[in-house]
Amino acid sequence: MKNAELHTHSCYSDGQISPVQLVRLAKKRRIKNLALTDHNSVKGIKEAIREGKRIGVNIIPAIEVSCDKGEVLGYFIDIKNRKLINEIRRGSKKIQDSIKDRCDKLSKKGYNIRFSELQRKYPKARGNINMFYIFYELFLKGYGETRKIVKELEDQKEYKRKVKRMSLIQGIRLIRGAGGVPVLAHPWIDDEVLKEKNFREYIKEGLKGIEINNGDRAPLRLVRHSKRMKNLIKKYKLIATSGSDYHGKALVKHMSGNHELGANNCDEKVVEELGKLSKNR
Structure with a gap:
């Protein structure tokens, strides 16, 4: 039965609702298994687990780690693992410094945006x-649709500014070290990720799966890499996962594709397969 939602975000990263609200919404949509995969944060997982136990939703402790060539999802992680916590905290500090710098530069260009304002407005x-907050805040202030803002900032070279992040291999190791199961998140975003020479290294380090659908509206890169992903899954006996990459109702209409909670569920058997590979089960 397709009742497992494996890619969601709460207000502890760039989602718009609390973990409790997320779990309650999952219950309404008859989602039995829910993974909270906040970017570089495990702060909301305990809240989600408590509410899940109360209303009958199985919560999978998870994370989405930001890396240099994309992102890696980690399922069934130990949320108390000190190395995991220290590394994501260190990585987040670099991102915060970069976001503050971007806000300062955008402010000088005339945009009504302040990093201190974002901190006050989104305390959790x-x-x-991250950049998602800049896009959304500018949208709220009347600068246009979020996609228009992204294009505008790309043209001004204010979107993809370099931030030194851990490599995908380091991300995989970090998740494995926390007893979790690493899965490549939306790998079609970066062409380098699915190249055979790189992929072999990920497998050596313990990669166990590929997210083949996160609700994106079939961009050319996804279409081009679809067969490639299926071949890699077959060749290396990997787990194919999917999820909505849900960030909140207000953002669903501003993201391309279908990112409604529960729109891209996967089978409960996928959860069982991931659980068997975890050191924490």
Whole structure:
């Protein structure tokens, strides 16, 4: 039965609702298994687990780690693992410094945006504010649709500024070290990720799966890499996962594709397969 939602975000990263609200919404949509995969944060997982136990939703402790060539999802992680906590905290600090710098530069160009304002407005995301907040805040202030803002900032070279992040291999190791199961998140975003020479290294380090659908509206890169992903899954006997990459109702209409909670569920058997590979089960 397709009742497992494996890619969601709460207000502890760039989602718009609390973990409790997320779990309750999952219950309404008859989702039995829910993974909270906040960017570089495990702060909301205990809240989600408590509410899940109360209303009958199985919560999978998970994370989405930001890396240099994309992102890696980690399922069934030990949320108390000190190395995991220290590394994501260190990585978030670099991102925060970069976001503050971008806000300062955008402000000088005439945009009504302040990093201190974002910190006050989104206290639970403090220490984990990313570009998504800049896009959404500018949208709220009348600068146009978020996609228009992204294009505008790309043209001004203010979107993809370099931030030194851990490599995908380091991300995989970090998740494995926390007893979790590493899965490549939306790998079609970066062409380098699915190249055979790189992929072999990920397998050596313990990669166990590929996310083949996160609700994106079939961009050319996804279409081009679809067969490639299926071949890699077959060749290396990997787990194919999917999820909505849900960030909140207000953002669903501003993201391309279908990112409604529960729109891209996977089978409960996938959860069982991931659980068998975890050191924490």
